Amino acid sequence: MRHLTEVPPRRGLIIFLNGTSSSGKSSIATELLRMLDEPYFHMPVDAFHAMRSHAPVPPQELDTVLHRTWQGYHRAVAGMAAAGNNVVMDHILSAEWRLRDCLSLFDPRDVVLVGVHCPPDELERRERERGNRPPGLAARQLRQVHAHGVYDVECDTGVADPAECARLIRDFLPSRPTPTAFQRLRDSG
Ligand SMILES: Nc1ncnc2c1ncn2[C@@H]1O[C@H](COP(=O)(O)OP(=O)(O)OP(=O)(O)O)[C@@H](O)[C@H]1O
Numbered sequence: 119m120r121h122l123t124e125v126p127p128r129r130g131l132i133i134f135l136n137g138t139s140s141s142g143k144s145s146i147a148t149e150l151l152r153m154l155d156e157p158y159f160h161m162p163v164d165a166f167h168a169m170r171s172h173a174p175v176p177p178q179e180l181d182t183v184l185h186r187t188w189q190g191y192h193r194a195v196a197g198m199a200a201a202g203n204n205v206v207m208d209h210i211l212s213a214e215w216r217l218r219d220c221l222s223l224f225d226p227r228d229v230v231l232v233g234v235h236c237p238p239d240e241l242e243r244r245e246r247e248r249g250n251r252p253p254g255l256a257a258r259q260l261r262q263v264h265a266h267g268v269y270d271v272e273c274d275t276g277v278a279d280p281a282e283c284a285r286l287i288r289d290f291l292p293s294r295p296t297p298t299a300f301q302r303l304r305d306s307g
Pocket residue numbers: 137138139140141142143144145146164208244248251275276278279280
């Protein structure tokens with residue numbers, strides 16, 4: 119490897135998978151990374167929580183610690199894209215501020231906002247089968263996660279498997295229309 123003093127500047131693409139817990143985001147991300155020709159980084163929000171040490175957090179400080187983790191995650195994704203890296207973001211827009219924060223940080227031309235949908239009964243079934251998510255978590259998130267109502271591309275994991283969803287997203291990329299969902303959301307905000 120040569121140590122470069124500079125590389126050509128460019129902006130990375132952010133494929134933003136948004137859906138409830140158990141909707142299938144990570145499974146789609148895994149397929150996408152396999153399918154896409156260029157290098158991409160899968161950055162799931164879960165990975166950022168997993169990086170935190172297990173030092174005890176006083177209950178009254180827990181919300182602040184979590185909030186800082188989410189804010190840091192958004193800025194880490196923005197930083198990777200600003201350095202020219204392509205990112206598959208795997209996140210849950212279960213609070214309104216999260217979308218507003220991302221809208222303020224990402225270049226809206228470079229975001230492909232993907233709605234990852236799944237019917238409530240199938241979400242419940244997956245939660246039961248996985249056993250590592252609190253029952254009813256996805257149902258509680260469902261309404262807020264898709265409340266903004268605007269996407270570049272959407273998939274339903276109740277009917278399509280992860281590879282089919284990933285192909286749909288991959289095939290959307292070469293001729294994606296403008297304004298992007300992020301541009302529309304920013305303009306309407
Ligand atoms: N399209 C699909 N069809 C059927 N089962 C699926 C599909 N996608 C994912 N699953 C299953 O649903 C469960 C959750 O999938 P996955 O981890 O990809 O979801 P997630 O949205 O990333 O969840 P979380 O946010 O809770 O981490 C897994 O057991 C997975 O095998």
